[in-house]
């Protein structure tokens with residue numbers, strides 16, 4: 001019969017010796033990830049970086065440069081497993097990329113981070129860096145988390161940076177309902193000298209009211 | 215009213231008899247176990263997990279989960295107690311010819327593609343992996359299906375490897391002893407040809423078949439262990455394991471399966487497990503008998 005006999009050499013059941021590699025430093029792994037010759041090497045580097053959460057920012061940046069779908073996938077897997085605020089922020093940053101495949105990869109990853117990403121939203125929203133707060137708003141849009149409404153209203157009422165608020169207005173233009181109109185108007189009231197704010201808020205309110213009527 | 219009294223009494227005796235496991239300790243344990251295995255226990259599993267933990271605490275003599283965890287972290291260098299704990303925690307439910315349509319798909323669609331993609335001079339065997347294999351019903355079903363239903367079985371060398379994280383089930387698998395429940399979906403002719411009835415309700419699979427499966431312990435969530443099998447397989451059956459993982463460990467597992475396959479290799483998942491919700495690494499292949507996932511050729 002053509003089913004092969006059990007390997008005589010391997011005593012059945014004993015775990016094969018794991019192939020241990022000399023642990024590589026994060027810098028070496030990142031260098032391989034960026035310029036490794038084969039995709040297998042780059043995939044391996046990305047997956048090994050899962051154990052080094054401090055590299056999340058660099059991993060997200062590498063996603064932007066990588067063309068091979070299987071390596072991209074490995075990077076996304078590593079970022080999801082790392083699951084920290086920086087990982088979420090790095091992914092959220094990619095939501096603004098012109099590359100649709102990359103945006104989709106980031107969206108997919110953030111959605112899979114689910115609750116984990118949700119937890120980081122609050123931390124990102126409290127960051128002193130307005131860019132990170134804008135990323136947080138992008139993440140909120142993607143996650144459709146139960147607290148999304150609360151977070152967006154908080155941004156509109158409190159965030160000192162007009163661009164962060166505008167990002168929230170943009171999200172409400174898509175997702176808002178009539179109940180959001182007062183907060184949107186109040187936001188416009190906080191920035192009376194920014195003509196674009198009035199325009200954006202008007203649009204968002206019209207859409208929100210229409211959504212309520214529909 | 216009396217019902218109410220009874221139940222509280224039962225609850226309080228149980229608590230008195232077993233060291234209570236606090237919420238925070240439990241979360242710490244959950245996290246530890248998740249890191250080792252990828253397995254997540256939902257809140258609904260709390261009773262199941264507590265009971266097994268209490269058993270391990272009693273067997274090892276540790277007075278608290280905290281002390282037991284410290285032991286696992288710092289004193290269990292060979293991982294012996296960790297292995298016993300893993301053996302106690304896994305859900306090993308399985309039976310012969312489970313989700314048989316996938317075996318039909320293997321024989322009528324997958325294997326023909328695998329062998330036709332090979333160069334004529336190719337000498338290496340076709341390699342199949344049952345991961346996880348639990349008590350062996352799945353890899354032995356593979357062997358039975360090939361012998362009974364694959365016309366080309368004599369033209370190719372086929373190697374069947376079977377792995378699980380649980381060493382206890384691997385020992386059972388090798389012994390090849392089964393009760394009526396495990397063999398209930400096997401046609402009588404197959405049972406007659408390949409099994410011996412040991413006693414009432416006990417069956418042993420033939421020595422030939424036992425010798426045709428190579429059992430090796432593997433933890434799918436362990437990168438070092440999986441590295442050993444890179445590019446080694448044509449087809450992997452990974453059924454009814456990913457359901458115990460969360461999104462993050464599921465994705466990592468799928469990456470490891472991808473790396474364990476040859477280009478053009480196939481993965482079969484359980485019927486409630488869908489690759490499209492995990493990753494887009496694989497090409498979805500809709501065969502007449504089943505949907506399976508293929509690693510791209512290039």
Ligand SMILES: C[S@@+](CC[C@H](N)C(=O)[O-])C[C@H]1O[C@@H](n2cnc3c(N)ncnc32)[C@H](O)[C@@H]1O
Pocket residue numbers: 251252253304305306307308309312345346347348349352377378379380383432433434435452453454455484
């Ligand atoms: C429900 S059984 C599935 C058996 C068979 N594949 C089937 O579908 O009938 C699940 C098995 O997965 C094993 N398992 C759990 N975590 C694992 C891991 N990280 N690596 C390998 N096996 C694992 C358990 O020990 C258990 O035997």
